[in-house]
Amino acid sequence: MNRVDPQPLSKMATGIEGFDQLSGGGLPLNRTTLVMGGPGSGKTVFSLQVLANAACQRDESGIFVAFEERGREVIENAATFDWGLPTLAERQIYILDAHLSPTVIQSGDFDLSGILAILKAKKEQMNARWIVFDGIDVLLMLLQDPILEMREIYRIRDWLADNALTAIITAKLDSQIVQGTNYGFMQFMVDCVVHFDRCLEYGVPTHRLQVTKYRGSDFAPGAFPLSFGPSGIEVAPPEPPEIIHEASTERVSAGFERFDAMLGGGLFRGSSTLITGAPGTSKTTLIGKFAEAACQRGERTLFVSFDEGVDQIIRNLSSVDIDLHPHRQSGLLCMYSGRTEARSAEEHLIKM
Numbered sequence: 001m002n003r004v005d006p007q008p009l010s011k012m013a014t015g016i017e018g019f020d021q022l023s024g025g026g027l028p029l030n031r032t033t034l035v036m037g038g039p040g041s042g043k044t045v046f047s048l049q050v051l052a053n054a055a056c057q058r059d060e061s062g063i064f065v066a067f068e069e070r071g072r073e074v075i076e077n078a079a080t081f082d083w084g085l086p087t088l089a090e091r092q093i094y095i096l097d098a099h100l101s102p103t104v105i106q107s108g109d110f111d112l113s114g115i116l117a118i119l120k121a122k123k124e125q126m127n128a129r130w131i132v133f134d135g136i137d138v139l140l141m142l143l144q145d146p147i148l149e150m151r152e153i154y155r156i157r158d159w160l161a162d163n164a165l166t167a168i169i170t171a172k173l174d175s176q177i178v179q180g181t182n183y184g185f186m187q188f189m190v191d192c193v194v195h196f197d198r199c200l201e202y203g204v205p206t207h208r209l210q211v212t213k214y215r216g217s218d219f220a221p222g223a224f225p226l227s228f229g230p231s232g233i234e235v236a237p238p239e240p241p242e243i244i245h246e247a248s249t250e251r252v253s254a255g256f257e258r259f260d261a262m263l264g265g266g267l268f269r270g271s272s273t274l275i276t277g278a279p280g281t282s283k284t285t286l287i288g289k290f291a292e293a294a295c296q297r298g299e300r301t302l303f304v305s306f307d308e309g310v311d312q313i314i315r316n317l318s319s320v321d322i323d324l325h326p327h328r329q330s331g332l333l334c335m336y337s338g339r340t341e342a343r344s345a346e347e348h349l350i351k352m
């Protein structure tokens, strides 16, 4: 039997670096992705950011159908991000205000065909490559009838199958809504499912995302932490499954000659060292000296501390003749001081 070379699935990059890494290249081309999660978990931000990145980075047009928020609100809420959405909304991103009125829907005559006809015309006019249906749960909740819900889900599915668009459907997930609607069915219908989650861990708010299904493709398993920065969502990229670092035999000075001698010539470059000790036993002094020595060798250094301000650390270290100030001024030394409980460990890492 002749074997053929495996063909990877075609994907569209989202421009969200960590997500593109964990999904092996982005979302499935011309197929549908379901983005699920609780209120405020980041579904709308993710979807808009994907459209904005596609427009800015590859000049691809997209359509955003807002079932939950008004079009104006979508633009206002995104103003804190650096996407320039108002300008994009004039040219490459069409925002359809599909804010639904309960009276119209519950009168019994409502279906999505009118909206889908508008979208088809718009898609052709703009040559759109992307479409987002944001807040499908609002539509399903207003329909209040499992048969009608199923009918409209099928209608969207068939429309997407005919229209060669890379699609994202977002749906709010909470225990009440899940019971009343066809979420299980929707997960079978789509090719990719991404779960967003927002919870408190030890009192610290934490956002995560997880790809739970990707037809025809591998993906990094597990939940990945995310945070919101000026460009929108940032996802911590997955660690490679194997450890392939080269172990250096080079020694670097810890800053004290006698301590270096105790260590057999200093610390191995690229190694990690844990310093533990009771309060006031000079742990910070030791790492201050280490940072100073690194800067004196001209090496860029990141100094991370928790629950103690940068200025306070610099002042206290100067009393034992460790002067970090000039290195900070020259930009060689970068100092990050975080409040432990304000962010999750992963969010601190992303901020650094």
Ligand SMILES: Nc1ncnc2c1ncn2[C@@H]1O[C@H](COP(=O)(O)OP(=O)(O)OP(=O)(O)O)[C@@H](O)[C@H]1O
Binding pocket: 037, 038, 039, 040, 041, 042, 043, 044, 045, 046, 068, 077, 080, 081, 172, 196, 228, 229
């Ligand atoms: N400019 C911003 N800076 C920092 N965080 C922001 C910013 N804008 C939004 N967020 C974060 O994004 C979250 C809201 O994200 P988003 O609107 O995408 O949620 P959602 O999953 O769509 O929620 P819903 O289901 O209620 O529509 C907020 O909870 C907030 O934490």
Ligand SMILES: [Mg+2]
Binding pocket: 043, 044, 045, 068, 134, 135
């Ligand atoms: Mg939303």
